Amino acid sequence: MKICVLTGAGVSAESGLSTYRDSGGTWDNYDPMVVASIQGWHSDPETVLSFYNGLRKRMAACKPNSAHLDIAALEKEHEVVVITQNVDDLHERAGSSHIIHLHGEATKIRPEDCFNDYDRFSEKKVKDIGYSEVKIGDKDGRGVQYRPHIVFFGEAVPKMDEAIKAVEEADVLLIVGTSLQVYPAASLYHYARYDAPVFIVDPADVSVPQRVVHIREKATNGLKTFISALKKLQ
Ligand code: APR
Numbered sequence: 142m143k144i145c146v147l148t149g150a151g152v153s154a155e156s157g158l159s160t161y162r163d164s165g166g167t168w169d170n171y172d173p174m175v176v177a178s179i180q181g182w183h184s185d186p187e188t189v190l191s192f193y194n195g196l197r198k199r200m201a202a203c204k205p206n207s208a209h210l211d212i213a214a215l216e217k218e219h220e221v222v223v224i225t226q227n228v229d230d231l232h233e234r235a236g237s238s239h240i241i242h243l244h245g246e247a248t249k250i251r252p253e254d255c256f257n258d259y260d261r262f263s264e265k266k267v268k269d270i271g272y273s274e275v276k277i278g279d280k281d282g283r284g285v286q287y288r289p290h291i292v293f294f295g296e297a298v299p300k301m302d303e304a305i306k307a308v309e310e311a312d313v314l315l316i317v318g319t320s321l322q323v324y325p326a327a328s329l330y331h332y333a334r335y336d337a338p339v340f341i342v343d344p345a346d347v348s349v350p351q352r353v354v355h356i357r358e359k360a361t362n363g364l365k366t367f368i369s370a371l372k373k374l375q
Contacts, residue, residue, distance in 0.1 A: 144312065145315070158200065186286070196247050197274070213235040245291035250289060250290055252285035
């Protein structure tokens, strides 16, 4: 079967990376408009760089949890596309092979004058730096400052069409650990085929249509419940 998995910060919570909107979450400690918006980048790039340097450091110290691993293991029997809002690399490290990073990747940087609709969002200037730091003054060969390869608030989401296609083609849609508050990502599940079962794993209340099966568990246990439900669909 074709399975599409849409993940948010909740899938990485049990790996030790905090979510954004739970109490004590990232946006309780940082203003997203300062550290994760295009306006923030233009007014204080140093603060933005240090926010993502800190995130990379935390990513280096954690590892995929069993939810990431179970999602990757679905590939043994199914065609799987992971659409993640997360900028961490835990799906990659768990072994998932088809991942669409809707909001970019913290392990990558690019010169600040590229990857826009003018250069057709080409990835050729994107550079993988792993978990290392980027500072003001780190520039490419043309002398252009490097910035995080992240979709900041206020920027386009270039991979949205690719993500919509993956949802439309899916026989089953699984949503894990997202508050579904940030658009356009939050609109994706509306593209699921009418006959495709939709599941959402989240320990908190979720406001989704009646037809969505809410597995009210944390990601690690919720994936086990999903896998048993999936067996009944086959
Ligand atoms: N397992 C599963 N879900 C969990 C867990 C867990 N252990 N812990 C928390 N959750 C759920 C929360 O109940 C919440 O619904 O994960 C969700 C996290 O929601 P957010 O913090 O809003 O994160 P997310 O939905 O990924 O945010 C989307 O917002 O700020 C932007 O770009 C950022 O990609 C991010 C986007």
